[in-house]
Amino acid sequence: MENFKAVIFDLDGTLIDSMGVWAKIDEEYLSSFGHVVPENLQEEITHLTLSETANYFKLKFNIKDEVSAIIAKWHEMALSHYSNNIKLKDSVVDFLNLLKEKNIKIALATSNSIPLLEATLKNNNIYHYFDAITTTEEVNKSKDNPDIYLLSAKKLNVQPKDCLVFEDIVQAVKGAKKAGMTVYAIYDKSSESQKDELTKLADKYILGFNELL
CATH class of the missing domain: 3.40.50.1000 (HAD superfamily/HAD-like)
Structure with a gap:
């Protein structure tokens, strides 16, 4: 050092150790629109900015919500985990x-x-x-x-x-x-x-x- x-x-x-939480959030979020998680999703999005990831979801899965609304929903889903569970x-x-x-x-x-x-x-x-x-x-x-x-x-x-x-x-x-x-x-x-x-x-x-x- x-x-x-x-x-x-x-x-x-x-x-x-948080990646498992995001995998679960992706699954729950996409299932609410009737989609399943593609096998290569993490490889596609893991290096992107938050806005880029939301835009990827919007285009890839034809989600009508605006990018800001997608991010807000993810925050809502993740905040409890980040505040209490992730170690x-x-x-x-x-x-x-x-x-x-x-x-x-x-x-x-x-x-x-x-x-x-x-x-x-x-x-x-x-x-x-x-x-x-x-x-x-x-x-x-x-x-x-x-x-x-x-x-x-x-x-x-x-x-x-x-x-x-x-x-x-x-x-x-x-x-x-x-x-x-x-x-x-x-x-x-x-x-x-x-x-x-x-x-x-x-x-x-x-x-x-x-x-x-």
Whole structure:
């Protein structure tokens, strides 16, 4: 860790075990319109911004609601889970404490929304660890682009080369690498099928944060 001045974390699938919740929300939401979840849905949407995902649903499934209404419904469905049920991955707090001890800045870079990320960070008592929080909505680009990572570094006043990024999906690893940052991929059940590609693309692949303690 001494090689880095800042660490930038993804949220869903990286710091928290939440992907199962979103799979359930997708299923419930689409079933309300008489649709079943396509097998490749997660691969299609996982790196998109929230607005891009809502627009994808609108076009793909011919949903009449406006993008803003779709997002509002998802928030309604997800807020209780993020406020009460979603837990941290193993050793997250220990690793955050290690970074603080070494005076390494900490940022969050996520495709999720401010209300949901704040709900789960506060419920899990880690909100205060973050020196900066950036969402894809701020840059209007998905995570396969470098923009969210570059903005995170700018907020921290740290050069991209001095940043370490943690991500759990291929598209986001590619985006962070485009930003000129070191990228560690972390295992998540939802992206298990990408393990081989993640291992090739990332600077390191880990099963959990305990490996770095």
